[in-house]
Amino acid sequence: MRIVIAKPGLDGHDRGAKVIARALRDGGNEVIYTGLRRTPEEIVRIVNDEDADALGLSTLSGAHDVLIPKVSTLLRQEGLNHVVVFAGGIIPMDDREDLYNKGIRAIFGPGSTTSEILDFLEVVVERKVRNKPVGIGEESGWCWDG
Template structure:
């Protein structure tokens, strides 16, 4: 799978994002890392140009509530409804439901095992094959637990 790992917003701490890129690479995926401080518009352009299957967003600054739904919305507008969105970093439990409602399919907090993220990508590729909704613009409901 081609996966873009992006850091939206102003927070500059990307150790976590870099660990995830490594984990996904070792899991056999092609990972494109955007670097820090990307705007939603930049992230959507990168997804288009790289023909990505999935987007992983890392947020530690607390701006996830604003930025992640905005990125999801822009992806749908740009016709990227079939691209899968997952998130990681510091995202409080109370915000999970609204992010799932915006189209995010998984949220990985601190302490997540790397195998879990690989398993998630296996699950979504199987869901895709079966034609079940997984993309950011497809029917909301299913998310990874």
């Protein structure tokens, strides 16, 4: 898979994003890392130009409830409904339901393992093959619960 790993907004901590990028690479994926402080518009443009299958958003700044829905809306507007979006970083439990409803398919908080993320992607591939909804603009309802 081609996967974009992005850091939206004002957030200077990317150790986590780099670890994830590397784990995904070792899982046989082509990973495009955006670098720090990208706007939702920039992230969507990168996903488009790179023709990515999936997007991982890492945020530790507390602005997840603004930035992630914005990315979700823009992806749909651009017709990138098939892109699978997952998130990681510091995202409180109370905020997760809302993000799942906006089409985010998995949220990996502290304590998640890299193999869990690869397991998630395996299920994603399986769902794509079976034409089950998994993209950001496809019918919500399914999300990864480990």
